[in-house]
Amino acid sequence: MPSAAERTRTLVQSTCSGVLLIPGAEGHRPEQLAPEARAVGPDGEIFLLYAADAPPVRAATHAVDDELPVVLELTDVAPVSVPHRIRGRAWVSGWLTCLPGVAEQGRTMLRLEVGEARVDDLWGTAAIDAEEFAAASPDPLHAHETELLQHLAAAHGDRLRELTSLLGERSAGLVPTRDVAPLSLDRFGLRVRFSAGPGDCFDARFDFPEPVREVSELRREMHRLFEAARA
Template sequence: MPSAAERTRTLVQSTCSAVVLIPGAAGHQPGALSPEGRAVGPDGEVFLLFPADAPPVRAATHAQDDELPVVLELTDVAPVSVPHRIRGRAWVSGWLTCVPGVAEPGRMMLRLEVGSATVDDLWGSGEVDAEDFAAAVPDPLHAHETEVLQHLHAAHGDRLRDLDALLGDHAAGLLPRRDVAPLALDRFGLRVRFSAGPHHCFDARFDFPEPVRDISGLRRELHRLFEAARA
């Protein structure tokens, strides 16, 4: 399974929603605290792009000792419609400073020096220190996950329903049959949610024989998985 550091790094570098939480600050609209862009630097720092008049920029500009303690909160939502759609959250704590002269006029780049992080997702919860976060790499499929899951959901519902044949007789009594949707995808496998309403859900994980490195390898493994379900 992916490590807590890798899962956190994947969320930071994905397109999931993010807000900067500033201790002691209240009354701001969530949109004013959401960066327009974010990236991870070579030393594990997180760069956040904001309008020059955004609350995090003003707070970092006037912070004592030029460092503002903040938490970057990330919320991961499944890209297809499923019950309980939030797949996970991560909280990256650290210190925020301005990086003048990098962004275009009217924007300001902020640098978040990571102190620690916490992730709570489909794999469970975990703590991440700054060194592990800096050394981790995002899942190689994260840039393709949304497109692939939406395609499977829209065009291959029959193949997804066939996957229950791989679960064995012991799962037959647990499986709601009304809806089947792809929930998550990473280099290790595919997670599918079977549901018969919000209170009757069952998740199944289908692991690949070997970790997938790219989209071509993913296509091969999905083909093999669906063929195995129909065999």
């Protein structure tokens, strides 16, 4: 399974929504606190791009000792329609500073020095220290996950439904009309949500024999998984 640090790095470097929680900025709208872009530097620092007049930029500019304590809150929502679409959240806390002259005119780059992080997702809850975060890598499929899950949901619903044959005792009581949707995908496997309604659903994890490194390897493992369901 992916480590907590890897899962957090994946969320930070994905396109999931993120906002900066800043002391004294509670009255601002969420979109004013959301960076236009995020990136992780070689030492684990997080770079956040904002409009030059955005509240986080103003707050960091006037911070005491040029360091502002903040929390980057990330919310991961499934890219397909499923009950309970929020797949997880992560909170990365640290200190914010301005990097003048780095961004194009009208924009300001901010640097978040990571102190610690916490993730609460489909795998569970865990704390991550700055060293673990810096050493981790995002999941190699994260840039393709949305497209792949949406394709599975739109074009391969019948194949997903056939995965019930691999559930063993958990398949007892499943009815043919039960909703099945791909929930998440990473280098270790596929997670599917089986549902008969918002209050009646469960997830099943289908692990690959070996972690995949790229989309071509993923296609091969998905083919093997579907063939196993038909066997």
